[in-house]
Amino acid sequence: MSETVRNAASDAGDHPVVRAGARVGYAASGVLHLLIGWLALQLAWAGGSGSADQSGAFAQLSATPVGAVLLWVVTAGFALLGLWQLTELIGPGEAKDKIKSLGKGVLYLVLAGTALRIAAGGSSSGGGEQTSSMTGTLMAQPFGRILVAVVGTVVIGVGVYHVVKGARATFLRDLRENPGRWITGAGRLGYIAKGIALVLVGGLFVLAAVQSDPEEAQGLDGALKALLELPLGSVLLSVVAFGIAFYGVYSFGRARYAKV
Template structure:
């Protein structure tokens, strides 16, 4: 890698503004997951009709007092966290760490864009409709079903990784010191719940590929709603929603203890 690029990335990642912004990004993630967990629990008990995904959570945030201001704070936090992750990807010494940081950077950039669209009222269409449309477009091509199934398998893999990371407390490696027990418990519960939700999302993509029905594919909202169709679905969705909220609480702790 070009030494000048590596040096520039290192200076960017170590800049006080970027480091503070990365911590702000974790706070923004915490707010997002708390709202998302609340929506999921509301769906379980029939008290909410909002979209149980990142877009729905951000839209609910925008409708709160000072919602516009809070949204722009979220935009700034996610943007700076994405920048820090990209800098980490450039300076990482191992390919695995480079790919992981780059993937997170892309994810936070997407969230930055979604939050900015909602803040400027330029977002349109539900996320589930966009997922169905994209899946249908992919399935029209040769090997499209295989590609959709591969995406689903990849999401399931990410979900399993989250579950293992939470159960084994591997997430503590992301922190610079041992946090309070409450943060550790929230992290374990949160990672496991988030992993379970991602596993359902991936399963929906695989099922859509097997049945050649793009409408079976869906994002987080569809995955959480599908839990209601299972025995004891209300209890399951309540537990997952509480777990997602726990991940939000862990994110607040991560903002304090993260290695940045």
């Protein structure tokens, strides 16, 4: 890779607008997770009709008096955070860190696209149908069931990583200084809860592969609804809902203390 490209990427990542936008993106993540936690809590006790996932959260946000403006701010924040993550691919660093930056960059850009679609008046339907459709397409390929199982296994691995990261509080390495006891505690609970949700999502993909049924593969909303089918499901879902909300609280702290 030429020195010119490296310098351009470095300049983009260090640009004040991109760095400030990345912090707005972390704050947007805080809003997103608080709303998902609230939707999940409604699902646990009131049978909420909204999807307890990113699309449902953005739809909830758009319904507020200042929702249209906030959605555009959220879109810009996620887009700039995604751009900043992608600039981390250029330059020195370990391969595993670059893979993480790539994954996060793509995720934040997808979230920006989802928020943009809803801000522009597009559909706010949940991701369950899209996930099932994607899984069906994947299963139609050679060795499709194996590919779906691999996807599920990877998601489970990411979920376990989040649980361990929360339990050991290694997320503090992402911050330039200790944010204090309350933010650290919220981060611990938030990472563990988010990890549990990801393990459930990955488990549904593996189940879809085993049963050769794309409909079994669900996104976050489907995973949270699966908790309701367990004994004391409402209680378990409530615990995860509060945990996701705690991750939102941590994200606000991260917006201030992150190494950007």
